[in-house]
Amino acid sequence: MERRKFLGFGIFAAAAAFIPANLSAEDYRKTKPDAWTAHTVEDAIAKLYGTNKTIEQGVTLTAPDVAANGGAVPVDFSSEIAAKSVAVFQNANPESAVCVFTLNENSVIDYSIKMKMKQSGTITIVVEGRDGKLYSAKKAINVALGGCEG
Amino acid sequence: MEIKAKLKDGIVSVKAMAKHPMLTYDVAKKQGVEANFITHINASVNNKVVLDMSTSQFLSKNPIFKFSFKGAAVGDTITMTWVDLSGATETTDSVIK
Numbered sequence: 001m002e003r004r005k006f007l008g009f010g011i012f013a014a015a016a017a018f019i020p021a022n023l024s025a026e027d028y029r030k031t032k033p034d035a036w037t038a039h040t041v042e043d044a045i046a047k048l049y050g051t052n053k054t055i056e057q058g059v060t061l062t063a064p065d066v067a068a069n070g071g072a073v074p075v076d077f078s079s080e081i082a083a084k085s086v087a088v089f090q091n092a093n094p095e096s097a098v099c100v101f102t103l104n105e106n107s108v109i110d111y112s113i114k115m116k117m118k119q120s121g122t123i124t125i126v127v128e129g130r131d132g133k134l135y136s137a138k139k140a141i142n143v144a145l146g147g148c149e150g
Numbered sequence: 151m152e153i154k155a156k157l158k159d160g161i162v163s164v165k166a167m168a169k170h171p172m173l174t175y176d177v178a179k180k181q182g183v184e185a186n187f188i189t190h191i192n193a194s195v196n197n198k199v200v201l202d203m204s205t206s207q208f209l210s211k212n213p214i215f216k217f218s219f220k221g222a223a224v225g226d227t228i229t230m231t232w233v234d235l236s237g238a239t240e241t242t243d244s245v246i247k
Contacts, residue, residue: 026202026204027189027190027204028204029189029190029204029205029206036206071210071211072210072211073210076216090208093208094175094176095206095207095208097206098205098206098208098209099203099204099205099206099208099209100203100204101201101202101203101217102202102203102204103202104198104199104202105221106198106200106219106220106221106222107200107219107220108161108218108219108220110163110216110217110218111215111216111217111218112215112216112217113209113213113214113215113216114209114210114213114214114215115208115209115210116172116174116207116208116209116210117208
């Protein structure tokens with residue numbers, strides 16, 4: 001508990017040093033801590049966005065059908081939707097949230113990440129539209145060799 | 151951090167790799183050490199935020215990622231910073247080509 005508090009100050013100080021106060025820089029790990037400990041995708045989405053109802057369109061998700069190495073699964077996603085944030089979830093690991101991108105007027109939703117998957121599962125990308133709706137895309141991936149290194 | 155930023159048709163595409171073990175809670179427990187992984191990465195150009203990413207233990211070790219943004223020019227400097235669970239941080243600059 002103490003370490004976490006100290007961490008909070010540390011991160012705040014670092015953020016203040018590098019990002020002027022009038023810029024948006026959201027650390028979802030601090031503002032929505034429950035989203036990161038949620039064990040299911042539906043739960044994580046609800047904890048992050050308040051609801052887990054999504055419209056399955058408008059988001060392009062590219063990932064391999066079979067991932068040889070679960071330690072580095074390439075996941076690419078893009079969207080033309082005017083959005084506030086984009087979040088990546090999966091149901092292959094102990095916790096579901098992978099990362100969240102906060103967007104602004106210069107953002108282009110076109111990301112590529114490499115993530116770990118402990119076993120085969122489904123990746124879900126959620127785009128938080130400026131219209132207040134959530135859009136999503138899902139892809140099931142077969143993982144040949146589990147990637148949480150244990 | 152290694153950063154490659156290129157401008158094409160008004161959009162800057164960045165490929166970046168951070169050097170970090172991204173040690174998950176499970177693996178750390180088995181090794182008897184503290185988990186440590188990057189929790190936040192951001193990037194800015196000309197004092198404008200162009201990447202704002204909250205992350206977890208589930209990005210790969212030495213995470214590679216790509217992102218894009220508008221509103222910058224060749225010759226601008228992109229500054230990227232990551233912060234990890236232990237409070238450590240690293241900042242790297244690169245010039246957009």
